[in-house]
Structures are given as C-alpha cells and as structure tokens.
Amino acid sequence: MNFELKPMGLVGASTEKCDALIVLVPQDFKGGKDDLSVLVAQAIKSADLETKTGKLLPLYRPVQANAARVVLAGVGSGSARDVRAAVIAAVASVKTASLKKLMVCFAAPAREEAVRAVVTAVAEATYVYTHTKSKPEGRTLSKVLVGASNATEVQATFDRAVGIVAGSELAKEWANRPANHATPTLLGKAAQELAKLPKISCEVLGPKEVAKLGMGSFMAVAQGSDQPLRFIVLHYNGAAKLQAPTVLVGKGITFDCGGISIKPAPEMDEMKFDMSGAASVLGTFRALAALKPAINVVGLIAACENLINGQAAKPGDVVTSMSGQTIEILNTDAEGRLVLCDALTYAERFKPTAVVDIATLTGACVIALGGVRSGLFSTQDALADALFAAGDAAQDLCWRMPLDDEYAEGLKTTFADIANVGGRAGGSITAAKFLQRFAEKFPWAHLDIAGTAWKSGAAKGATGRPVGLLVEYLLGQARNT
Numbered sequence: 001m002n003f004e005l006k007p008m009g010l011v012g013a014s015t016e017k018c019d020a021l022i023v024l025v026p027q028d029f030k031g032g033k034d035d036l037s038v039l040v041a042q043a044i045k046s047a048d049l050e051t052k053t054g055k056l057l058p059l060y061r062p063v064q065a066n067a068a069r070v071v072l073a074g075v076g077s078g079s080a081r082d083v084r085a086a087v088i089a090a091v092a093s094v095k096t097a098s099l100k101k102l103m104v105c106f107a108a109p110a111r112e113e114a115v116r117a118v119v120t121a122v123a124e125a126t127y128v129y130t131h132t133k134s135k136p137e138g139r140t141l142s143k144v145l146v147g148a149s150n151a152t153e154v155q156a157t158f159d160r161a162v163g164i165v166a167g168s169e170l171a172k173e174w175a176n177r178p179a180n181h182a183t184p185t186l187l188g189k190a191a192q193e194l195a196k197l198p199k200i201s202c203e204v205l206g207p208k209e210v211a212k213l214g215m216g217s218f219m220a221v222a223q224g225s226d227q228p229l230r231f232i233v234l235h236y237n238g239a240a241k242l243q244a245p246t247v248l249v250g251k252g253i254t255f256d257c258g259g260i261s262i263k264p265a266p267e268m269d270e271m272k273f274d275m276s277g278a279a280s281v282l283g284t285f286r287a288l289a290a291l292k293p294a295i296n297v298v299g300l301i302a303a304c305e306n307l308i309n310g311q312a313a314k315p316g317d318v319v320t321s322m323s324g325q326t327i328e329i330l331n332t333d334a335e336g337r338l339v340l341c342d343a344l345t346y347a348e349r350f351k352p353t354a355v356v357d358i359a360t361l362t363g364a365c366v367i368a369l370g371g372v373r374s375g376l377f378s379t380q381d382a383l384a385d386a387l388f389a390a391g392d393a394a395q396d397l398c399w400r401m402p403l404d405d406e407y408a409e410g411l412k413t414t415f416a417d418i419a420n421v422g423g424r425a426g427g428s429i430t431a432a433k434f435l436q437r438f439a440e441k442f443p444w445a446h447l448d449i450a451g452t453a454w455k456s457g458a459a460k461g462a463t464g465r466p467v468g469l470l471v472e473y474l475l476g477q478a479r480n481t
C-alpha cells in the first residue's frame, strides 16, 4: 500500500479521480466557495451531516467530486482519537473489492496528530491476514492519497506515520502467524530478510552458540521443545560506530503451553502471540530502515517454544543464568523472564544508553491495565518519561507501574539466588522485579504488552503494538543527540 500526501484542500480533492473519497469535517468547519465546500456546508446546515466524530453521510457519484463513493465524516474536535474513530468507520463504509485508490481529505488545515491518525487508521482498517489461507483475498487498496491544505507543515509527521505503518504491519504479520508457521527458525529467517534493508545487519545464534555463552536460563525453557532455539541479534547503524546504542529486547516465545505447569485448554491458541515482543522488535527495525534516523539500535530476540517433551524443565529445577545468578524454576509457565534475563545480560556488551525489553509477560498485566495501555516499568525517571511521552505521541499508550523493593520479597528462595515466581499478588510487578536483577548495569525499562499486543474474540488478531511507541521514542533519541 502506497501513501502520498498532497497539498490540497477540498477544491483539489473534488477533481482527484479515485474509487472513494473521505472528507473529514471538523465541528468548526468554515467552507470556501468551491462546489464541494458548499455541499458540505449545506449538509451541516440542514442537519443531514453531524460533525460529531464517527457520524457519516455517504454520497454516490455527487457532481462535486470525481469519485464513485464519497463519505462526509464528522471528526468533532479533530483530535487524534476523533480522527481515528472517524476514519475507521468511514473506511469500513467504503471498503469493497473494487476499492483500490482512496483519498482522505481534510476540510480544514490538518493537525499533526490528525495526519498521523489518518495514516495509521487507514492501514488498520484495511489490513488482512492471508498467510495461511488457501485462497487469499488480501488488501485491495493499493494507493492512499491524503489531502491537506497545509501539507508541507505536516510532511515530516506524515512520513513518520508511513514508516511506523510499515513496521507495525510487519509486527502484526509475524505475531498473527500460527506457531507452526512462525518457529524460532523462521523468526531468524525473517530477521535475516530485514538485514537486506539499508543500514541493517543481523546475526542468528543457535543452540551451540547459546550454550557457549552460558545462557542456562534461556536453554532451560528451550529444552522442552524439539524446535531449536534462536538468539537473534539485529543492528541498525544510523550513526557513527562509536555512538552507544539503544538496545531493544523482545520476548520470542513462539508458543507457550506453560510447560509442565501447563495452561488450561481454553484460548491456549492465543499463546502463538507470545512472540509479540519479538515481532515488535522486527517491526521497529523495519520502520528504522524506512526512516533512517541518526542513531544506533541493537535488537535482541530470544526465540524458542515453551513445550513439554521428556527433557522439559520441571518445577523445582535450578538453572544458572548467563549472569551467574542461579534461578529456581518454581513455575515453568513463568518462562518469559527466564529467556529475557539472559538476553538482558547479553545486552551489557553493547554499553547501551538504554535497554528496553518488550514482552507479553504476565496475565496479571492484562488484569491491571486491560487492552488500552501497556505496562511500563523503569527505575529511571527520564527513560520512563520519554517512553510515556512517546506512547502518547504515537497514540500507543502505556502506564507506569511501581518497582518498590518490597515487591521482590516473594522471589526469595532457599534453593537458589532467586525464584522465577513470587505469588499471585502484583504479578506483573514481581515479574518486572525479577528482570530488574539482570538489568543493573544500564538504564532499563520493561514494557509488559500482554494486554495490548493482540485482541481476542471475534476480531482476534495482533495489533502491531508497541511499534509506534518504540519508533517514536527512538526518533526522539535521534533529535537529542
């Protein structure tokens, strides 16, 4: 899908030949004298069009436009949320097999957040998963024109949104693929594919190399599956070699049955999404390749299955992590922290300015924050604030959670340096406290995306989050250096 920003208001939009035209009309609309503006003004005056967000007035081949279908869509205040809701509704109303070229036009100068919302909402409303369908009926839309009278002002925001869409669609795609079509090996191949893009390189380690590194905790999870693990190291080099990188660490459990501490059957299929953190790292690199900021970024993905064969780790087993700390595996279903801790230790070698891990880590986080905001944990206020602000800007929200040391009490055990679970209370926080023990050597943040990475129910599917937040944060780093 190709996006293009055009410097035009309703006059230009009315002559543009396309399959469908969506006109975004704010509550304070002041029309010009051209035919399309007059039509919009009349529709408002006669109360046939409400400018409240989400209200639509569909038209067919009006003489005032050069499109078969035209939808006037109220966008209320014109905020990102309003525009997003309006565009999703409007696109749904014009989406047919013949929709190839779409124009979305602002009837008033466009705010940056609204431009971003148009691009991401059009992408979201038209994404189709096809990878494992025998007769794929994919996205028909191939060209999206966005019209704004102040196009030059919002061009940079527009380009950024287009880059983020490319990244979050890649993340969605990999997260959506079933576990037998997205094995650790296939994730490794996807990363190697990314290395064909400018400024990106990639290295994929297998069981032998990981054993040599001493990643005993990661290996303990992987040993329960016949699929070999992969440890993926991606580099994006946009700045001088000497400039310290930001490191992203993704949880890449391609399927999580819980291991011996097995999960209940209902909805277990959704544990194919347990590599969404890894997918968001892949997606972020895709966006970096498109946007080319002057920074260095390292992406680490610990990928394996959490299954149950004869070698599977047992509750009570004690393993030695790469850091040297011993871990008692009291619950084999708390496997995310076991793979992440070794990846965090590996991150030390890059002397990073910051390390952000992204993981579908705890069901407790879904209970705490639902599907609206990701959990954000950090001991560093500046890093937490930057990530929070990036989430706001990208409309990919998160919420900061506490890390008081008292929350780590439950992780104490007689049989190792630390246990991998600490009771049900505050489960997302105890998980973060576990990770913190492996992240003492650099500024660190943890995003628990268990509630936000995918949607359940009828619209089951990956969301591509938090690629928007991560890309926005990284671009902010580029501005600061």
Ligand code: BES
Binding pocket: 256, 258, 274, 331, 333, 334, 335, 336, 360, 361, 362, 363, 364, 366, 421, 422, 427, 450, 451
């Ligand atoms: N991948 C799950 C977390 C999860 C569960 C994400 C449900 C989204 C929806 C993780 O590996 C896990 O199983 N966590 C356990 C931890 C517990 C054993 C301390 C959990 O949340 O139940």
Ligand code: MN
Binding pocket: 256, 258, 306, 332, 333, 334, 335, 336
């Ligand atoms: Mn688990």
Ligand code: ZN
Binding pocket: 253, 256, 274, 333, 335, 336, 360, 361
């Ligand atoms: Zn898991």
